[in-house]
Amino acid sequence: MFKSLNINDSEEERTNEPSDTERVKCLVVGSGPAGYTAAIYAARANLNPVMYEGLQPGGQLTTTTEVENYPGYPEGVTGPVMMEDFKKQAQRFGTDVRWGLAVKADFSGDIHKIWIDDDKLIEAETVIIATGATAKYLGLEDEKKYAGGGVSACATCDGFFYRGKDVAVVGGGDTAAEEAMYLAGLCNKVYLIVRRDELRASKVMAERVKKTPNVEILWKHQTKGLSGDNGVVEGATLVKNLGEEGEEEVKIKIDGFFLAIGHKPNSDIFKDYLDTDEVGYIKTIPGTSKTKVKGVFACGDVQDPIYRQAVTAAGSGCMAAIDAERYLSEKNGH
Numbered sequence: 001m002f003k004s005l006n007i008n009d010s011e012e013e014r015t016n017e018p019s020d021t022e023r024v025k026c027l028v029v030g031s032g033p034a035g036y037t038a039a040i041y042a043a044r045a046n047l048n049p050v051m052y053e054g055l056q057p058g059g060q061l062t063t064t065t066e067v068e069n070y071p072g073y074p075e076g077v078t079g080p081v082m083m084e085d086f087k088k089q090a091q092r093f094g095t096d097v098r099w100g101l102a103v104k105a106d107f108s109g110d111i112h113k114i115w116i117d118d119d120k121l122i123e124a125e126t127v128i129i130a131t132g133a134t135a136k137y138l139g140l141e142d143e144k145k146y147a148g149g150g151v152s153a154c155a156t157c158d159g160f161f162y163r164g165k166d167v168a169v170v171g172g173g174d175t176a177a178e179e180a181m182y183l184a185g186l187c188n189k190v191y192l193i194v195r196r197d198e199l200r201a202s203k204v205m206a207e208r209v210k211k212t213p214n215v216e217i218l219w220k221h222q223t224k225g226l227s228g229d230n231g232v233v234e235g236a237t238l239v240k241n242l243g244e245e246g247e248e249e250v251k252i253k254i255d256g257f258f259l260a261i262g263h264k265p266n267s268d269i270f271k272d273y274l275d276t277d278e279v280g281y282i283k284t285i286p287g288t289s290k291t292k293v294k295g296v297f298a299c300g301d302v303q304d305p306i307y308r309q310a311v312t313a314a315g316s317g318c319m320a321a322i323d324a325e326r327y328l329s330e331k332n333g334h
């Protein structure tokens, strides 16, 4: 993304000033379900949206095979095909979809500035932030090896595929407890792999998960690796009491391995101007997509620590475009 500079570069390049500045009515940052839905509504409202796709055109769903819970696809659809449909629909109404990464923001004035890569400055009357959130993984090679073959970071999305089967959830916080409870309602058995000897989840959630008969909490266990043929998870190797007396290797038979150790909202470049919670989720005025800066709106997973679904992301993208349109017509006295 960033051009490397050498001593022969011109003065302009060395100072890192963008060589190109463009004024737009509506800038959409991010191309997941939230960004594309915002773009469809903004384009149809004549805001001539410009969208920058970021490093993952189409967003998180491009990393999954089957999406079965998005309304309108009765037979299900693959994530990449669904996102291609979103893109076509946004382009049909004139969205200018561009390759590029927003690297810096300045929301101090009436016109908002976003730098794209290191060579373009967009001056926008409205900005719709739809940059998503990235699930955290343990960092094991096996998580990549079995991606799409039993490893998931979303029980709501993928739990259905494991009905009647045995699965494991990794984590000790509220999300892990919630995911374990959700899966307990679908699966035969749920192992909850907890690094410590207590749950960080709220007391109520912790008690509820402890009382669920088909959830077995594996205290002080850490995951070493996954196993299975043809890229499909069949088991996990854990270590109990790692680095302590009584350290031992434990093997469990599972079909699904769910990560619930948190998400990182992609909000870093906006943090100087917007309020975020302690994790980094952008705060919006409840019931709207409005941030504390006039003309800047946030939608999708980057502002949603709770639901994180394609359909909720799309719904909030719609809200952002409507909020942007109303802001502009009020500002321009229409």
Ligand SMILES: Cc1cc2nc3c(=O)[nH]c(=O)nc-3n(C[C@H](O)[C@H](O)[C@H](O)COP(=O)(O)OP(=O)(O)OC[C@H]3O[C@@H](n4cnc5c(N)ncnc54)[C@H](O)[C@@H]3O)c2cc1C
Pocket: 029, 030, 031, 032, 033, 034, 035, 052, 053, 054, 055, 056, 057, 058, 059, 060, 061, 063, 064, 066, 067, 068, 069, 070, 100, 101, 102, 103, 130, 131, 132, 133, 135, 153, 154, 157, 158, 266, 299, 300, 301, 302, 308, 309, 310, 311, 313
């Ligand atoms: C493996 C997997 C399977 C899933 N399955 C389902 C499912 O079956 N059903 C369901 O409803 N949900 C599912 N989800 C969740 C769903 O994908 C998300 O809730 C949804 O994609 C969020 O949409 P979004 O538009 O907010 O963000 P994302 O889809 O995360 O898109 C974010 C976009 O922002 C861009 N971006 C980020 N930073 C920048 C930047 N600085 N500049 C420019 N662009 C940037 C990225 O390139 C990307 O295009 C799944 C998620 C995963 C990971």
